[in-house]
Amino acid sequence: MRIGVLVGVLVAVLFAGVATVGVVTKVVTDQQQAQMQAAYTNVSCDAAIGPSVPGSNQGAAQAARLDLGQQAIIKAIIEIGKQRDLAPRAWQIAIQAGMTESNMRNLDHGDRDSLGIFQMRPSMGWGTVAQLQDIPYQINKFYDVLLTVPDWDKQRPGASAQDVERSAFPERYHKWEPMAAHLVENLGQVEDMVGCGESAGLALPANNAAAAAIQFALGEQGKPYVWGATGPNSYDCSGLMLRAYEAAGITLSRVSRDQYKNGAMLPVRDAQPGDLLFWAYDPSNPATIHHVAMYLGGGKMVEAQQTGVPVHTRSVSWDEDELVPQAVRPGV
DSSP, X not given: OHHHHHHHHHHHHHHHHHHHHSSOOOOSOHHHHHHHXXXXXXXXXXXXXXXXXXTOOXXXXXXXTOOHHHHHHHHHHHHHHHHTTOOHHHHHHHHHHHHHHHSSOOOSOXXXXXXXXXXXXXXXXXXXXXXXXXXXXXXXXXXXXXXXXXXXXXXXXXXXHHXXXXXXXXXXXXXXXXXXXXXXXXXXXXXXXXXXXXXXTOOOTTOHHHHHHHHHHHHTTTOOBOTTOBSSSOBOHHHHHHHHHHHTTOOOOSSHHHHTTSEEEEEGGGOOTTOEEEEESSTTOGGGEEEEEEEEETTEEEEOOBTTBOSEEEEOOTTOTTBOSEEEEETO
């Protein structure tokens, strides 16, 4: 009991520092930090900032509202992830899953027989009732299942959380992306979790991520369109966007309909260089999206359009048939 109280006090002090100054003071030497960074090879650009408001510090604001119990569980997620030599991306996925499933509480109830932080079910083979109330067991079990997910570290963190949880509401895991990245950086002492610099994801002309994506896409001009291709010798429309933003350190979903969900939406007439434009059979229904391109500014865009037409740039009109009225800013 004394140890638990002591841990709670230490966690409270740590989070107080996060809430008041925005970062946790580094307590390791430069050499220790270098060793820590070397231990996690999958750090750079592991996650986009998530669906936050440009210019805000949404992740820090969300973290500041966590209570002692939530903080202790998050600290355990990070510590167990480190002990298992898992990349920070795995810690982030677990945090997003825990916040979504239980609001980071070790619940003794849930839908049907669901229990605990991740709402695991004894009847589905996740463990016994006692195990699914044991915090270290739950965290290790989540990591065990995550590691069986193909390409868990090559897609958006919320998508990997969904692959573990298999929820009927897959989009809700993305809500906690900004906070999870913030916590991994500050509590886990991982520098630049989003990996793309201070302006990551803002997709403005001076933004390095948008500039890198544009540079990549323009460099692929002349390569043939092949349906389902993702490079390097040919592309379809979403394959080109996938690789362009991958080169900028931002992970997009594979197909255009899902890429529409991979960032902040804004009126298409307000699009900035690097933003994604979409076309749909019914522009009011995102489920009918069939094409995506990247806006370059000045009324121009780059796209992989269709069979027989190589990757190219062309003019775009905001009044085009089937143009969806919302553009998407990846990484925001």
